Amino acid sequence: MPLRKMDVVVVGAGFSGLYLLHKLRSAGFSVTVFEKADQLGGTWHWNRYPGARCDIPSLQYSYQFDEDLQQDWNWTEKYSAQPEILEYLNHVADRFDLKKDIEFNTEVVAAKFNEEKSLWQIKTSKEELESKFCVMATGCLSAPNTPDFEGMKDYEGQLLHTGKWPQRPVDFTDETVAIIGTGSSSIQAIPVIAEQAKHLYVFQRTANYSIPSNNGPMNTQEEADVKSRYPEFRKENWDNGFGIAGLEIEALAVEAGEEERKEKFNVHWENEGLGFLGTYADLMLDKDANEMAAVFVREKIREKVKDPEIAELLRPEYTIGCKRLCVDSGYFEAFNRDNVTLIDLNTNPIARITPEGLVAGKEEYSLDSLILATGFDAMTGAVTRIDIRGRGGVSLKDQWKNGAKSYLGLGISNFPNLFTVTGPGSPSVLSNMVPSLELHVEWISNCIEWMRENKKSVIESTKTVEDEWMILVNEVADQTVYKSCKSWYNGSNIDEKAKEFLPFIGVPPYTEKITQVAEQNYQGFVFDKTN
Numbered sequence: 394m395p396l397r398k399m400d401v402v403v404v405g406a407g408f409s410g411l412y413l414l415h416k417l418r419s420a421g422f423s424v425t426v427f428e429k430a431d432q433l434g435g436t437w438h439w440n441r442y443p444g445a446r447c448d449i450p451s452l453q454y455s456y457q458f459d460e461d462l463q464q465d466w467n468w469t470e471k472y473s474a475q476p477e478i479l480e481y482l483n484h485v486a487d488r489f490d491l492k493k494d495i496e497f498n499t500e501v502v503a504a505k506f507n508e509e510k511s512l513w514q515i516k517t518s519k520e521e522l523e524s525k526f527c528v529m530a531t532g533c534l535s536a537p538n539t540p541d542f543e544g545m546k547d548y549e550g551q552l553l554h555t556g557k558w559p560q561r562p563v564d565f566t567d568e569t570v571a572i573i574g575t576g577s578s579s580i581q582a583i584p585v586i587a588e589q590a591k592h593l594y595v596f597q598r599t600a601n602y603s604i605p606s607n608n609g610p611m612n613t614q615e616e617a618d619v620k621s622r623y624p625e626f627r628k629e630n631w632d633n634g635f636g637i638a639g640l641e642i643e644a645l646a647v648e649a650g651e652e653e654r655k656e657k658f659n660v661h662w663e664n665e666g667l668g669f670l671g672t673y674a675d676l677m678l679d680k681d682a683n684e685m686a687a688v689f690v691r692e693k694i695r696e697k698v699k700d701p702e703i704a705e706l707l708r709p710e711y712t713i714g715c716k717r718l719c720v721d722s723g724y725f726e727a728f729n730r731d732n733v734t735l736i737d738l739n740t741n742p743i744a745r746i747t748p749e750g751l752v753a754g755k756e757e758y759s760l761d762s763l764i765l766a767t768g769f770d771a772m773t774g775a776v777t778r779i780d781i782r783g784r785g786g787v788s789l790k791d792q793w794k795n796g797a798k799s800y801l802g803l804g805i806s807n808f809p810n811l812f813t814v815t816g817p818g819s820p821s822v823l824s825n826m827v828p829s830l831e832l833h834v835e836w837i838s839n840c841i842e843w844m845r846e847n848k849k850s851v852i853e854s855t856k857t858v859e860d861e862w863m864i865l866v867n868e869v870a871d872q873t874v875y876k877s878c879k880s881w882y883n884g885s886n887i888d889e890k891a892k893e894f895l896p897f898i899g900v901p902p903y904t905e906k907i908t909q910v911a912e913q914n915y916q917g918f919v920f921d922k923t924n
């Protein structure tokens with residue numbers, strides 16, 4: 394039987410995949426989205442842990458490609474919770490009739506570029522098919538990192554990962570629960586689980602900085618103001634370094650007086666969440682300025698946590714922001730509860746998981762539920778976990794073994810007609826993800842349309858342009874404090890991964906660059922190279 398053929402295969406039905414489907418289908422291409430889950434949503438489908446919500450205000454963390462959509466949809470909170478974001482994505486899918494072209498429960502397991510036919514041979518969990526283009530809309534934080542603790546497979550209680558949370562309700566009432574990890578997911582989950590569980594043990598390897606979200610019901614006046622000028626509002630946000638509203642682009646902490654600085658930090662602490670890092674323009678550029686912000690937050694932690702020994706353990710020492718900053722609703726306060734215990738893994742390392750619980754230091758913990766909040770193989774994991782083979786049968790996983798290289802986070806040499814949305818080398822995780830992925834979707838869709846109009850069949854990046862681009866990515870990062878600690882931005886959380894800084898810092902210059910590349914007929918890319 395002949396294989397099914399299509400113009401574009403999209404992998405993943407999250408924010409990116411949905412918009413890709415809408416955009417490419419509207420341009421007249423045949424498109425199928427493959428989604429391994431039984432429903433759409435991507436990140437917002439998998440991350441159903443208690444307390445999961447966005448940490449960029451919903452008026453910004455939402456699509457802007459359709460003015461009627463952004464006018465019609467009403468968010469109920471400043472930072473929406475996971476169920477509401479999932480409802481929004483379902484609304485978008487229904488509104489633009491997307492579900493009919495999404496195949497659920499279908500995992501893309503392999504993709505091989507056939508050089509003779511200039512086609513991608515795609516293997517899913519159900520069939521083989523052919524597609525001219527393949528777009529990886531697989532997300533930056535979607536391949537869970539599951540540490541291989543000794544004895545894990547023998548654990549007999551409930552084992553959960555925040556990034557792969559079950560769809561059924563999980564009730565911790567009367568349970569003894571342990572959570573390993575204190576990143577954003579854990580910081581959101583802990584206050585909620587603490588209210589339910591009989592006892593919660595928090596196993597911390599590295600203390601984290603977190604800013605209060607001061608979340609609450611949507612301020613309808615603010616919403617009306619934004620909606621009255623939505624396009625301008627979006628543009629203003631986009632024009633600053635991280636694509637998020639309210640960031641300072643001029644004033645410097647090192648030039649401000651102590652009182653003035655403290656007051657300004659306080660205003661941002663109380664109102665801006667992640668935007669705390671935008672209190673001054675030099676916080677992520679200058680170590681001294683950064684330390685001023687870090688000292689301010691450490692002092693706040695000390696004020697919030699009643700037990701001075703616990704406060705000390707919760708006090709991060711490294712550069713603020715070089716690990717992804719967290720935003721919380723009552724995280725530090727949760728440690729004032731009698732039913733929450735903090736365990737420092739540096740002095741009490743996990744020796745093994747047992748059938749009943751775990752052993753850390755000299756203590757054995759008997760548990761009903763064990764939660765891994767241990768993060769993701771970020772930015773590359775979702776792509777390299779698929780067996781993708783390009784020219785000459787080269788595997789993407791091998792090509793990226795010593796560091797992921799990509800031209801603009803969009804194209805990879807040896808992998809023709811394959812695009813990544815928010816790939817390594819683009820601002821992605823150091824920007825507001827939704828406008829960033831919209832930018833990429835539009836760029837990719839316009840590129841494929843341009844190829845159709847200009848009778849080009851195959852587009853690919855070259856090693857030279859991607860080497861040059863990744864050098865620039867690192868040179869820009871070298872001018873900041875981002876590389877000064879271990880983080881998933883530089884692969885430090887995954888042992889076997891190259892320790893390379895992957896996001897491009899700076900939304901405006903990046904946007905200008907990719908716009909220019911497109912205007913100059915996709916300068917840097919090669920078309921219809923003879924094999």
Ligand code: N01
Nearest residue numbers: 446447448540574575576577578579598599717766767768
């Ligand atoms: O993962 P993380 P996350 N033994 O990697 C620890 C986004 N997000 O799921 O720091 C013991 O940040 C690890 O310790 P250390 C957001 O971008 C967004 O929380 O490596 N501990 C760390 O404490 C975020 O940054 C929202 O020493 C181990 C934790 O596990 C990203 O997703 C909400 C360990 C992992 O923290 C990832 O967040 C949630 C081990 N073997 C997440 N391995 C929004 O609000 C790891 N750890 C939109």
